[in-house]
Amino acid sequence: ILIGEKRFRQQSEDPRTSPSHQPEAGITPSPSPRPRSPDDLEEGEVEEVCEICTPPSDVLVVEGQVVEPFSTDHAQRLIGQIMVLNAQIDRMQEQIDSMRYRLDSMQQEMKNMIDVLGRI
Known part of the structure; x- marks a missing residue:
């Protein structure tokens, strides 16, 4: 079974993002090698298809609603x-x-x- 890669949008491409929310240099997804076809894998062999890394700037923050006292x-x-x-x-x-x-x-x-x- 091959799992597709998910690419995260770089925050620097978003004009709404302030410089304080730019991803840190050390937090970038590492490129993964191309997966082999299922025919090339031995029975029971597992191959990592991709690594997904989410920098803190990609986390969605939802603000709560104001609750009555x-x-x-x-x-x-x-x-x-x-x-x-x-x-x-x-x-x-x-x-x-x-x-x-x-x-x-x-x-x-x-x-x-x-x-x-x-x-x-």
Whole structure:
């Protein structure tokens, strides 16, 4: 399987880019040798097709939206949600404990049956 090379746009070509956002000299994609055809590869052999290097200036920065200030109403809603979730967790824990007790009882009953069968 051959994977195509991806070429990154050089920031210096973009007139909107300020000089402070130019890529550093040491961060440039290294050219990779041309890949061999699949017929030239041995079974199980892996060949690196290309190296992709993203300079920091190619990273997309998304600014967050302005959020309204946190209010007492927000806090009350969050506390209410926490209480509901906590009650659900408590019910689940009780169910788990009940099932664990039942499982232990069933295991003990099976051991007793096996002991009885062993005496026969």
